[in-house]
Amino acid sequence: MDWYDISAPLVNGMPVWPGDTPYQFGLQWTKDESGSVNVGRLTLSTHTGTHIDAPYHFDEAGKKTHQLDLSVYMGPARVIYLPDCARIGKAELSAHDLRGVERLLIRTDAWQVKETFPHMIPHVSPDAVLCLKEWGVRLLGVDVPSVDPIDSKELEAHHALNQQGIHILEGIVLSHVPEGDYELIALPLPIVDGDASPVRAVLRVK
Ligand SMILES: Nc1ccccc1C(=O)C[C@H](N)C(=O)O
Numbered sequence: 001m002d003w004y005d006i007s008a009p010l011v012n013g014m015p016v017w018p019g020d021t022p023y024q025f026g027l028q029w030t031k032d033e034s035g036s037v038n039v040g041r042l043t044l045s046t047h048t049g050t051h052i053d054a055p056y057h058f059d060e061a062g063k064k065t066h067q068l069d070l071s072v073y074m075g076p077a078r079v080i081y082l083p084d085c086a087r088i089g090k091a092e093l094s095a096h097d098l099r100g101v102e103r104l105l106i107r108t109d110a111w112q113v114k115e116t117f118p119h120m121i122p123h124v125s126p127d128a129v130l131c132l133k134e135w136g137v138r139l140l141g142v143d144v145p146s147v148d149p150i151d152s153k154e155l156e157a158h159h160a161l162n163q164q165g166i167h168i169l170e171g172i173v174l175s176h177v178p179e180g181d182y183e184l185i186a187l188p189l190p191i192v193d194g195d196a197s198p199v200r201a202v203l204r205v206k
Pocket residue numbers: 017019020045047053057145146147148170
């Protein structure tokens with residue numbers, strides 16, 4: 001295997017952010033009905049499964065999905081494993097030499113039961129954000145649905161990351177991926193005026 005799929009499967013009934021639009025796929029027309037083709041129809045939140053947040057999600061003046069710099073979402077990426085961690089802080093990250101890492105993907109394995117939305121997730125603490133910036137990180141990916149605590153209204157980590165120009169990738173699946181260096185591709189859809197976009201995220205083994 002020379003690549004890993006790190007995307008959550010999109011399937012009816014999959015967990016979504018509490019209160020957000022349920023994910024639904026179905027056939028609008030079947031081949032039987034139309035006489036020629038099956039045609040699907042999707043109803044979904046932009047934050048479904050593996051997705052990126054555009055800054056506009058939490059900042060009125062922030063970039064929207066169609067304005068994002070795609071070079072952020074393609075290129076060298078480092079996967080690190082931080083098991084049993086409640087908080088992704090400076091101390092946790094400092095155990096790794098991350099200088100020059102442009103895309104950092106953190107495997108926590110904190111979200112085990114993928115059929116339900118997690119109540120508690122490790123969150124990124126603001127003290128980590130300045131370090132990430134200093135090391136040269138442009139994209140931070142996590143294997144949980146948010147970089148902030150689920151019940152956070154302030155979204156401190158979202159804002160702190162955005163202030164440093166660090167983009168956010170959430171809900172990646174890394175439980176089968178060893179630590180190391182890869183090439184990431186996780187491109188957002190060109191949703192005009194969007195706040196976020198699902199992505200197909202893959203890692204090519206270097
Ligand atoms: N979908 C939502 C619906 C309501 C309130 C928040 C969300 C979020 O998505 C927040 C989360 N921090 C996120 O960026 O994915």
